Amino acid sequence: MEEIIKVLLVDDHEMVRMGLAAYLATEPMIEVVGEASNGAEGVQLAEQFKPDVILMDLVMEGMDGIEATRRIRKVHPKGKVIVLTSFIDDEKVYPVIEAGAFSYLLKTSRAPDIVQAIQQAYRGQTVFEAKVTSKILTRMMGGENQDAPHLQCTPREMEILQLIAEGKTNQEIADQLFIGIKTVKTHVSNVLSKLGVDDRTQAAIYAHKHGICK
Known part of the structure; x- marks a missing residue:
C-alpha cells in the first residue's frame, strides 16, 4: 500500500x-x-x-x-x-x-x-x-568553464548521470542497472563530487546543458 x-x-x-x-x-x-x-x-x-x-x-x-x-x-x-x-x-x-x-x-x-x-x-x-x-541553462552556458568535469566520470558513472537527468530515483536506477542500492549511492556521490555540484538537481541541469541525456 x-x-x-x-x-x-x-x-x-x-x-x-x-x-x-x-x-x-x-x-x-x-x-x-x-x-x-x-x-x-x-x-x-x-x-x-x-x-x-x-x-x-x-x-x-x-x-x-x-x-x-x-x-x-x-x-x-x-x-x-x-x-x-x-x-x-x-x-x-x-x-x-x-x-x-x-x-x-x-x-x-x-x-x-x-x-x-x-x-x-x-x-x-x-x-x-x-x-x-x-x-538556469542560459546562465550556466554563459559562465561555463571550458573544462568538462564529466570527462572524469567512468562509463558507469556517466550511465548513472544520464538516469539522474531522467529523474530516476536511486531505487529505480538500481532496478534498471541490476545493481545494489548502496552501489548506486556510491556512484551518485562520486558523480556529484566529480561534477563539483551539491545535489541531483544541479547534476541533472549539468547533464541537460552538456547534452548527456539519452
Missing part, C-alpha cells in the same frame, strides 16, 4: 493556503499536516511535523522563502522543498536553488500539475517551470 505524502504549506496569503489545502484534501494519498504564514513558522513546523514535501512561497514578511528553505534543509534534510511563487527573477531563482529547493513552480501552474510535482518530489524527481529551466 502506498504511503500518505505529508505536505506542509508555507505562504503568507491565507486564501492561497486555503485554496491549496482544499484541493489537496481531494487527493487520498496526500495529507496537509500544517500551514505556515511566514518562513520562520515554516521552519518550526517542518522540524515539528517532518513533512515529505514543503510548498514554499518566496516573498513573505520577516523570513523569506529563500532563508526558510536554507534552514529547513538543515533541520529536516529529507524534506523536499517545492518553490511555488509568482517570481522568476534572478534574485529569487538562483539563491533558492542554492539554498536547496528541490523543484520550482509558478503559481500559474494548474492544480493537477502541482499535485503531480508533489508526487514526483516524493519519488525523488525534480520539476522545474520551463522558464526557470531556460534561465
Whole structure:
C-alpha cells in the first residue's frame, strides 16, 4: 500500500493556503499536516511535523522563502522543498536553488500539475517551470568553464548521470542497472563530487546543458 505524502504549506496569503489545502484534501494519498504564514513558522513546523514535501512561497514578511528553505534543509534534510511563487527573477531563482529547493513552480501552474510535482518530489524527481529551466541553462552556458568535469566520470558513472537527468530515483536506477542500492549511492556521490555540484538537481541541469541525456 502506498504511503500518505505529508505536505506542509508555507505562504503568507491565507486564501492561497486555503485554496491549496482544499484541493489537496481531494487527493487520498496526500495529507496537509500544517500551514505556515511566514518562513520562520515554516521552519518550526517542518522540524515539528517532518513533512515529505514543503510548498514554499518566496516573498513573505520577516523570513523569506529563500532563508526558510536554507534552514529547513538543515533541520529536516529529507524534506523536499517545492518553490511555488509568482517570481522568476534572478534574485529569487538562483539563491533558492542554492539554498536547496528541490523543484520550482509558478503559481500559474494548474492544480493537477502541482499535485503531480508533489508526487514526483516524493519519488525523488525534480520539476522545474520551463522558464526557470531556460534561465538556469542560459546562465550556466554563459559562465561555463571550458573544462568538462564529466570527462572524469567512468562509463558507469556517466550511465548513472544520464538516469539522474531522467529523474530516476536511486531505487529505480538500481532496478534498471541490476545493481545494489548502496552501489548506486556510491556512484551518485562520486558523480556529484566529480561534477563539483551539491545535489541531483544541479547534476541533472549539468547533464541537460552538456547534452548527456539519452
